[in-house]
Amino acid sequence: MKRLAVLAALYGCGSTQAAEAGDLVRFVACPVYRDTDSGKKSGCWLGDDRDTGMRWDVSQSPYKPDWNYAMLVEGRPSTDAAKPCGAPTLDPVRTSRLDTPCVQHMIPAEGFTGRKFVLPRRNIAPLSVTRPVPAGPYAERVFPVYFEFDKDFLVYQYDDWLVDNAVTWIRAAKPKRLIVTGFAATEPQVVSGVTLAERPEVAGERAEAIAETLRRLLPGIVMDVRSEPSAQPTDDAEADGLPWQSQRRVEIRALF
Amino acid sequence: MQLLPQRSLPLALGALVLALSVGARGGDTPDRxxxxxxxxxxPAVLDYDNANGTLRTLVVGGPLKTKGHPFFEPLGPNGRACVTCHQPADAMSLSVASAQRQWERTGGKDPLFAAIDGSNCPTLPQQKRESHSLLLERGLFRIERPWPVRSFNGKPVTPDFTIEVVRDPNGCNSGVYGPAAGRISVYRRPRPVANMKYLLAVGFPYDPKQGYALPLDPDDGKPQSGNLMADNRAGNLRLQMEDAGSSHLGMLKRLTPAQRKRLQDFELRVFTAMQVSKAGGAVDSGGAKAGPARLRDSAPGALGSIGEPVWSEFKGWESIPPEEAARLTPEQLAFRQSVARGAKVFRDKTFLITDTAGINSRIGFGNPVRNSCVFCHNMSQMGNDVAPGQVDLGTTTLPFADPWADLPLFKVTCTGRPHPHYGRVIYTYDPGFALTSGKCADVGKITLQSMRGLSARAPYFSNGxxxxxxxxxxxxxxxxSIGYTEQEKQDLVNLMSVL
Structure with a gap:
């Protein structure tokens, strides 16, 4: 809770206050699937913040919910007032699947269109497309990769893009070695009445997941794999200004 | 124990019709x-008729003299060659009709019915037809997997699940077989050895279903497609050949480098697909651009959603010009229009995909997710998955699988995290990819099937x-619960019949 209070002070209001554009919102809820049909991947994900009574559109998360399990929602209200899913939108937003079972709940479109799928900015090109060589000069640099709450899984069209950019740079820069450090947000925080803390061992699991991917993409590279069972928020742009997301990371540090 | 399902009569009649069709080609025609x-x-071009038309197989650089060629010569003591289970008339796989025909012609003496895997279990009396019922009724071969799990490169894996045998109707998961003896028997269809450049193609550097970069080929260090085998146990052709040689062919020695080279060279040169539809005519006519030559000449590994849409080969049949329509019979015209509609249904008819590992977990598309057939069948020209295609459709796992009293049933208990959809305890006929990865989350995942030459190689899905x-x-x-209309179902059937 102390950590949450600190974060709230650092990054704006928590979910218990009226959320306006730019405020941070964080809650736990069972996901609601609204079956809109504007083509592929156009269904809507909604979540109700029990503390405020607000229903939010959380569909813009890179990692979508599973209707069988509760989700941790973290985001900011969008500056776009449109409600294609019938609720104000959190964007940026992250949803993480928790282990708490939920009753499946699907509601009809009720006239809402949902969103036609648009390829996200963070998508990688096929291997047949040559990656541009990043410009030098090259010096020590850190590449973060981000995760769901308490998970070590490489998030599609988010982490693969981050890793791809890192690997393209590393191939060009040819550092002497890499230090891969996994972090975990282990300090307990109460969200929607639920105490949440990442397992300390997820820091190591994340580091090893990224290290294995790097071994495959950069065969023979010298690599130290480490873990830190605690994490401070960062202001890295690819965490989209979400402090909790920035904590759940692996850092790939290239050393010369 | 039911060893002779009631479906045997219609299938036998089908085989008879097929045999008559072959006979009608002329007495001097080599047997199919x-x-x-x-x-x-x-030959460089080889045509075989089937119920839906003519399948064409192309051998690039052919014709090929098969005498002494390791694909066509028996390499082990059981008398089998690769071609035994990868027949040109069956799109380089094996139809159940062909299996039945060989049983009738040889009285079950054909090497196809070798005890090792062409029977339900080697311990059964091999002269009896019912001992081979899984092959004769559903085209299934016994596949023996080690327990505990070994990954595709032979590396031991500590599984995060235990496995028990609930039911063993064939006796091949108990006694000297089964998990306790380190030998799990599952039953699967043979996959086509053709159009291989598509199955080996790598589109992107990551496996989004597993959350890692693609594994590297132990031989050349390049990323592996993960689309060769049902359980992804062999990541390259060498490993696949060695696996097949030691198991299906019963080879006592390893394949020599020269044999491997010839096998690989051949497998990369074979393309097969339907060339002529009985109902619709040539699939590369009237504006359509399908058939094996297109497969041979196209670049593999392209994602249909950002390039040439899947099955757009039939776009020319969407709106057939009046002058072309006038040259067709009403039935031909209607069939071609149906195929074109089927291609659009395949691409555009969306439905909710639910509780399917490899799609709804762990990749992050959400559960459910609305999409169409091309969500997974996404590679241009082939319809296999550009990413490694391990997905659990439920075909082998309860409660989604159909009831099969003649297949073994396993109880899998997850010892780590529960399966994202089935929970901690899973009942399955075939754990699939989990027998390679050792992960409970992969139970029931089977690599997407190749979609070419389907008319020549019924039945379908890994367990037929x-x-x-x-x-x-x-x-x-x-x-x-897609809600296909009757017309849409027929359109899809017609589409698949001409691939």
Whole structure:
């Protein structure tokens, strides 16, 4: 809770206050699937913040919910007032699947269109497309990769893009070695009445997941794999200004 | 124990019709069955009729003299060659009709029915037809997997699940077989050895279903496609050949480098697809651009959603000009229009995909997610998955799988995290990819099937649950409550019949 209070002070209001554009919102809820049909991947994900009574559109998360399990929602209200899913939108937003079972709940479109799928900015090109060589000069640099709450899984069209950019740079820069450090947000925080803390061992699991991917993409590279069972928020742009997301990371540090 | 399901009569009649069709081609025509060691010449272009039309197989750089060629010669003591289970007339796989025909012609003496895997279990009396019922009724071969799990490169894996045998109708998961003896028997259809450049193609550097970069080929260090085998146990052709040589062929020695080179060279040169539809005519006519030559000449590995849409080969049949329509019979015209509609249904008819590992977990598309057939069948020209295609459709795992009293049933208990959809305890006929990865989350995942030459190689799915193309559509309808209209179902069947 102390950590949450600190974060709230650092990054704006928590979910218990009226959320306006730019405020941070964080809650736990069972996901609601609204079956809109504007083509592929156009269904809507909604979540109700029990503390405020607000229903939010959380569909813009890179990692979508599973209707069988509760989700941790973290985001900011969008500056776009449109409600294609019938609720104000959190964007940026992250949803993480928790282990708490939920009753499946699907509601009809009720006239809402949902969103036609648009390829996200963070998508990688096929291997047949040559990656541009990043410009030098090259010096020590850190590449973060981000995760769901308490998970070590490489998030599609988010982490693969981050890793791809890192690997393209590393191939060009040819550092002497890499230090891969996994972090975990282990300090307990109460969200929607639920105490949440990442397992300390997820820091190591994340580091090893990224290290294995790097071994495959950069065969023979010298690599130290480490873990830190605690994490401070960062202001890295690819965490989209979400402090909790920035904590759940692996850092790939290239050393010369 | 039911060893002779009631479906045997219609299937036998089908085989008879097929045999008559072959006979009608002329007494001097070589038999459609390629037996090991015949020494025939494999032509550069080889056509075989089936119920839906004509399948064409192309051998780039052919013809090929098969005498002494390791694909066509018996390499082990059981008399089998690769061609035994990868027949040109069957799109380089094996149809149940061909298996039945060989049983009738040879009284069950053909090497196809070798005890090691062409029978339900080697411990059964091999002279009896019912001992081979899984092959004769559903085209299934016994596949023996080690327990505890070994990954594709032979590396031991500590599984995060235990496995028990609930039911063993064939005796091949108890006694000297089964998990306790380190030998798990599952039963699967042979996959086509053709159009291989597509199955080996790598589109992107990551496996989004597993959350890692693609594993590297132990031989050349390049990323592996993960699309060769049902359980992804062999990541490259060498490993696949060695696996097949030691198991299906019963080889006592390893393949020599020269044999491997010839096998690989051949497998990369074979392309097969339907060339002529009985109902619609040539599939590369009237504006359509399908057929094996297109497969041979196209670049593999392209994602249909950002390039050439999947099955757009039939776009020319969407709106057939009046002058072209006038040259067709009403039935031909209607069939071509149906195929074109089927291609659009395949691409555009969306439905909710639910509780399917490899799609709804762990990749992050959400559960459910609305999409169409091309969500997974996404590679241009082939319809396999550009990413490694391990997905659990439920075809082998309860409660989604159809009931099969003649298949073994396993109880899998997850010892780590529960399976994202089935929970901690899973009942399955075939754990699939989990027998390679050792992960409970992969139970029931089977690599997507190749979609070419389907008319030549019924039945379908890894355990042969769909006896015909309509059965494929019906399974998906049951599994996902798609709401296909009767017309859409027929359009999909017609589409698949011409691939």
């Amino acid at each position: 069955w390629w037996a090991p060691g015949e020494g025939r010449v494999l 649950l769909a006896k015909d193309l309509r059965g494929v559509v019906d399974y998906y309808e049951r599994r996902y």
